[in-house]
Amino acid sequence: MEGVEAVLLDLSGVLYVGDAPLPGAREALGRLRAAGLPVRYVTNTSRSTRADVAARLARMGFAVDEAEIFTAPRAALARIRARGLRPFLLIHPGLRPEFAGVPTEPPDAVFVGDAGEAFTYAALNRAFRLLVDGAPLIAVGRNRYFREPDGLSLDAGPFVAALEHAAGVEAEIVGKPAPAFFHAACADLGVAPARCLMIGDDVEADVLGALGAGLQALLVRTGKCRPGDEGRLPPGTPVADDLAAAVELALAAGSGP
Amino acid sequence: MEGVEAVLLDLSGVLYVGDAPLPGAREALGRLRAAGLPVRYVTNTSRSTRADVAARLARMGFAVDEAEIFTAPRAALARIRARGLRPFLLIHPGLRPEFAGVPTEPPDAVFVGDAGEAFTYAALNRAFRLLVDGAPLIAVGRNRYFREPDGLSLDAGPFVAALEHAAGVEAEIVGKPAPAFFHAACADLGVAPARCLMIGDDVEADVLGALGAGLQALLVRTGKCRPGDEGRLPPGTPVADDLAAAVELALAAGSGP
Structure with a gap:
């Protein structure tokens, strides 16, 4: 350094x-x-909005201005708006408010965040079928796991890898x-x-x-x-x-x- | 030919x-x-037992002897028994009878079939944590998808790829x-x-x-x-x-x- x-x-x-x-x-x-x-x-991080990230930091005693926080979902939002895409949102319920107002029907893209329990077979299969039909795959990152108090837990990356393998495509990583x-x-x-x-x-x-x-x-x-x-x-x-x-x-x- | x-x-x-x-x-x-x-x-195929596969073929008018059918789950079963493993079974409910009698607790291996709706975040996370602790990953195959009457659907392969990416391991493919x-x-x-x-x-x-x-x-x-x-x-x-x-x-x- x-x-x-x-x-x-x-x-x-x-x-x-x-x-x-x-x-x-x-x-x-x-x-x-x-x-x-x-x-x-x-x-x-993509289980909550940027505003929630800032509020959580404040609760833990970190005084951080929201504008100083760059989140992958905000980068995705900017890209989706710039291209006028209507994404199928494979995301955590806590992130949904970040995408309020973004048209999603009929979907012509797939956006994957760390959806956690929302990574169901049905949701992944819907994303897969869109990808097979040519929709672009946009993802927060390839992060493999993160640490939770009770151990390591799966992040978005493994599910991005799953969809890439299934549809034979490569994700655009925004984070x-x-x-x-x-x-x-x-x-x-x-x-x-x-x-x-x-x-x-x-x-x-x-x-x-x-x-x-x-x-x-x-x-x-x-x-x-x-x-x-x-x-x-x-x-x-x-x-x-x-x-x-x-x-x-x-x-x-x-x-x- | x-x-x-x-x-x-x-x-x-x-x-x-x-x-x-x-x-x-x-x-x-x-x-x-x-x-x-x-x-x-x-x-x-790993959503049902070999006996069920044979019965289904019979219902459709294919007279096939069960002993002529080689299924990936049966190959997995043989390998798991030969090595005395106690697998965490990430499989479809329809396949469970095939593994009746196989000790599974405490798990020291992970076996992945086409679990369908049983591919929940919680189940995948449990498998991931076992892999991080050194358990071998045994899988039916890397098949990406199969055709259902309403379209293509995710097979086991994408979820195997997810676990490999997450834990930095390579699966043993038995099928x-x-x-x-x-x-x-x-x-x-x-x-x-x-x-x-x-x-x-x-x-x-x-x-x-x-x-x-x-x-x-x-x-x-x-x-x-x-x-x-x-x-x-x-x-x-x-x-x-x-x-x-x-x-x-x-x-x-x-x-x-």
Whole structure:
């Protein structure tokens, strides 16, 4: 790391797990702010609206402006509106308000978020039949799982893989690791990607994604991070035990060239 | 094709769709028998027991001996017993009787069939957590979809792909296109694989699978077969409009060297 002028943070597994802030996370965020390093939040989370994400952060003691949060569903919404698509929404009930007002009938596209229990055979089959008929497949990400208080749970990625395998298509990923998603947050910060540091607990979406988009990246060992994950990183990729340790490294790197 | 001495038949999409025999299928099977060509049935179907498959064929007017039917779930059962595994069964309720008596608690393996509506998020998540803990993943096949009277429907393959993606593992496939599955049927016929002709409507599982196992193979345009499927076949692979036309070709080839 060197010359870090801004930080992008993943949410679940970095700031909190379930409804509990991770130890030291609030203080670490305070240190970033006190040091004058601007922050944006980039998340593929898709079980609730961006407003709900902000409210949940506030309840856990993280004072975050909703406009600083970049969510994959909002990126999907922008893309769907720009192309005038009418998506079949394979999403969590908690995300439905985000798509209020988007025409959906008759569907000519499929959008997949982390639908959780709404991933029923019937819903997946309906999506599959639309894809076979040529509808584009838009998805929040390929995230494999996330950490819940009682263990790891399936994220949207496995179901995206299922639909891709079934219909012989490739999904358009709108969230991490899509470069455009990272770049939108960097542009909002007004900082070149090479001067932005992505901090996350997901090797593929956060770390490899950010590196592929020209950002710097750091893996934290909290959240879904498991033994063996570090072996999948390019040599030299920084790793920290938690957000507090990551912030120390970032602030030290901020004084670089 | 040349020197065909025995025939392996897929079931759904070749003999019937839903509960209806395909036109001419019964007569075509009769012609095979009249010509003295022995037949075995090889299916990845996993929504019912082998006994139920045989009974269903009988109801549709196909007189087939249950012992001539090779099903992927029976192959799985043999493997699970041989290894003394206690599988978490992600299967259709109609298949449960096939696994009666197999110990399942505490689970140390995952077996996936075409569970249909039983593919719930909760069940998939339970399977995923077992895989993360090191349990082997055994699956009937990678079949993407099958034809139902109202359209194409998701088979087991997409859900196998989902679990593989989630847990970063590779499934052991016990049904088609696993060479051992084809070879068991050939051995039962007492005919060398190179002299056996596989007839099916699935490019990957039936045709490419059989060719990979050293059999001859033919694609029928009934069932799930869709425009474009033929383009995925190796050059020279025979294709027929239906089973009747396929049998004509097989009988002609039987007189070869």
